[in-house]
Amino acid sequence: MANVGIVIISHSEKVADGVKDILEQAVGQVTVESAGGTEDGEIGTSLEKIQGAIENVHSAQGTVVFYDLGSAKMNAEIAIEMLELENVHLAEAPVLEGAYLAAVEASMGSALDEVVKALEKEFK
Known part of the structure; x- marks a missing residue:
């Protein structure tokens, strides 16, 4: 059974990848994808990166999306709407701290509503 997926969106590819690395190393069993920076x-x-990241981690268990700044939130909202997926939650929490908490919850098998x-x- 897949866990709740986590997506990290940042204006910086290094920041998004860094948060992903922290979650994978600190929490372990977590499904996380980063979407940082632009294509170039x-x-x-x-x-496009945001849509791809959401699609890569999304499962029936759902997905939680974290973002760093306003335009990242706007693009996340558009991506979620365009993908027409159920069980996708746009988190109103700090990127690192929120994603870490979500990863811990997800690794314990918590459902999306519990996360x-x-x-x-x-x-x-």
Whole structure:
């Protein structure tokens, strides 16, 4: 059974990849994908990278998406709408701390609603 997937969106490819590395090393059994920077390696966000990352980790268990700045949120919202997937949650939590908490919850087999409740409890 697949766990809840996690997507990290950042304007910096290095930041997104770094958060992914931390989650994989610190938590272990976690399904995480990074979508940082633009296709040409510049600072910014890419709708195509975001869509691909969500598709790569999405399962029936759902997906939690984290973002760093406003345009990343906007592109994430567009990607989620275009993909027409169910069980995708755009997290209102700090990228690293929120993703870490979500990864821990997901690694324990928590359902998407339990992951979201843990994030809301910690970061609201």
